[in-house]
Amino acid sequence: MFPASFDYHKPGSIEEALELLTTLGADVKLLAGGHSLVPALKLRLTQPKHLIDLAGIAALKTVAVRENRLVLGAMTTHWQVESSPVVKAALPYLCEVAGLIADPQVRNRGTIGGSLVNADPAADYPASILALDAEMVCVGRGGRRIVHARDWFQGLLTAAIEEHEILSEIRIPLLPPRTAATYLKLRHPASRFAVVGVAAIVTVTQDQRCAEVRIGITGVGSCAKRAGSVEQQLVGHRLDATRIEAASAAACDGLEIDGDMHFSAEDKEQLCRTYVRRALLRTMHLAESGAFQPTRNAP
Amino acid sequence: MKRTISVTVNGKVRRESVEPRLLLVHFLRDVLRLTGTHVGCDTSQCGACTVSMNGLAVKSCTILAVQADGAEITTIEGLARDGALHPIQAAFREHHGLQCGFCTPGMIMAAKQLLERYPAPTIEQIRDQLDGNICRCTGYHGIIKAIEAAARAMAEKGQAPTTGS
Numbered sequence: 001m002f003p004a005s006f007d008y009h010k011p012g013s014i015e016e017a018l019e020l021l022t023t024l025g026a027d028v029k030l031l032a033g034g035h036s037l038v039p040a041l042k043l044r045l046t047q048p049k050h051l052i053d054l055a056g057i058a059a060l061k062t063v064a065v066r067e068n069r070l071v072l073g074a075m076t077t078h079w080q081v082e083s084s085p086v087v088k089a090a091l092p093y094l095c096e097v098a099g100l101i102a103d104p105q106v107r108n109r110g111t112i113g114g115s116l117v118n119a120d121p122a123a124d125y126p127a128s129i130l131a132l133d134a135e136m137v138c139v140g141r142g143g144r145r146i147v148h149a150r151d152w153f154q155g156l157l158t159a160a161i162e163e164h165e166i167l168s169e170i171r172i173p174l175l176p177p178r179t180a181a182t183y184l185k186l187r188h189p190a191s192r193f194a195v196v197g198v199a200a201i202v203t204v205t206q207d208q209r210c211a212e213v214r215i216g217i218t219g220v221g222s223c224a225k226r227a228g229s230v231e232q233q234l235v236g237h238r239l240d241a242t243r244i245e246a247a248s249a250a251a252c253d254g255l256e257i258d259g260d261m262h263f264s265a266e267d268k269e270q271l272c273r274t275y276v277r278r279a280l281l282r283t284m285h286l287a288e289s290g291a292f293q294p295t296r297n298a299p
Numbered sequence: 300m301k302r303t304i305s306v307t308v309n310g311k312v313r314r315e316s317v318e319p320r321l322l323l324v325h326f327l328r329d330v331l332r333l334t335g336t337h338v339g340c341d342t343s344q345c346g347a348c349t350v351s352m353n354g355l356a357v358k359s360c361t362i363l364a365v366q367a368d369g370a371e372i373t374t375i376e377g378l379a380r381d382g383a384l385h386p387i388q389a390a391f392r393e394h395h396g397l398q399c400g401f402c403t404p405g406m407i408m409a410a411k412q413l414l415e416r417y418p419a420p421t422i423e424q425i426r427d428q429l430d431g432n433i434c435r436c437t438g439y440h441g442i443i444k445a446i447e448a449a450a451r452a453m454a455e456k457g458q459a460p461t462t463g464s
Binding site for chain 2: 002005007108
């Protein structure tokens with residue numbers, strides 16, 4: 001399979017890329033790792049006139065901790081997240097999530113920014129980006145704009161980025177003390193995409209009550225969503241198996257789950273409830289055994 | 300509009316003028332005539348097209364040749380030295396790591412990265428790291444045995460797993 005013809009541009013800076021974005025007209029695509037875009041080009045699902053490759057922009061490859069946030073440049077590959085000592089020290093949970101994406105070859109090329117802008121409904125990162133309450137920094141010629149995770153995923157393959165903007169970095173707040181985190185995924189046996197993926201992040205008090213919980217779900221709806229109804233039933237309570245099971249019944253609220261060629265809507269709903277329950281049980285098991293994520297610095 | 304790219308392939312600098320839509324696998328096979336790298340599924344699933352790009356295993360059917368401008372590529376043709384097979388190649392032959400051989404170049408390039416990252420891999424690590432490569436003949440057992448044997452052979456010789464790249 002061969003893509004249709006296009007012109008290729010490789011700017012060396014964000015400014016140069018923004019300039020190209022505005023001067024080349026509407027028929028432009030940004031190329032990050034290319035592991036969603038190149039297959040789409042080959043299938044001619046998209047036939048842009050111009051491709052702007054972001055690989056030459058060093059500013060998009062930051063991996064650092066600043067002001068209690070893990071800052072990941074949009075061009076950080078899944079393998080870099082999986083193997084980075086900086087990420088491992090600040091938020092090892094995210095290394096695990098990255099290591100579950102696709103396969104090693106794809107992880108060597110695919111990027112966090114590409115995944116978040118593409119907003120594939122079965123991508124892995126979106127569940128965690130929601131549960132971690134991350135911020136996306138979008139730059140345009142008019143300056144920069146910060147979009148919160150809860151506003152980012154807007155629908156099927158639709159993220160809250162404007163036409164002439166570039167996602168430059170993802171800022172992930174480091175976690176408060178006594179916080180445990182789990183990403184649990186049912187992998188599609190062929191594609192390795194998430195049939196359902198649940199990110200559960202729970203902060204517990206000294207007596208193991210839930211002080212704060214955020215649950216992100218990917219795979220089953222048109223885009224990743226928070227499981228707000230489940231979260232509400234957990235805060236303030238001791239999260240034993242009975243409480244978790246009862247709350248997980250609300251996992252599909254607001255998700256608009258449709259069946260597809262592999263699974264009926266009912267099957268997906270059942271899987272969704274089951275994976276929310278299991279992810280919460282595993283997170284509480286981690287919390288009870290003291291396996292917490294590293295803590296942000298005291299302000 | 301064609302672009303001139305310069306790619307170091309198996310140690311040799313190759314300058315070619317290519318269309319931006321040319322895929323790296325076709326650049327290797329059709330322009331450079333290095334046909335050891337195979338096109339299997341052509342959809343980033345099967346891993347037959349795996350090559351090493353700047354030390355990382357990548358699926359060359361999902362990369363544009365222009366994206367490889369300035370890169371160092373190693374293909375299956377670049378592994379043997381002075382007529383002697385790379386230890387991973389030798390182990391695949393010895394331990395029935397192949398049957399029809401179509402997936403083998405990609406399998407070996409994936410195994411090369413695997414042993415660089417995990418010089419003494421467990422069976423679980425081998426299985427996990429071969430997630431991006433499909434073999435329809437062997438049932439994988441021979442491949443796993445071959446990679447375990449290659450890891451032992453390379454450790455015994457004190458040979459860095461990167462040898463031959």
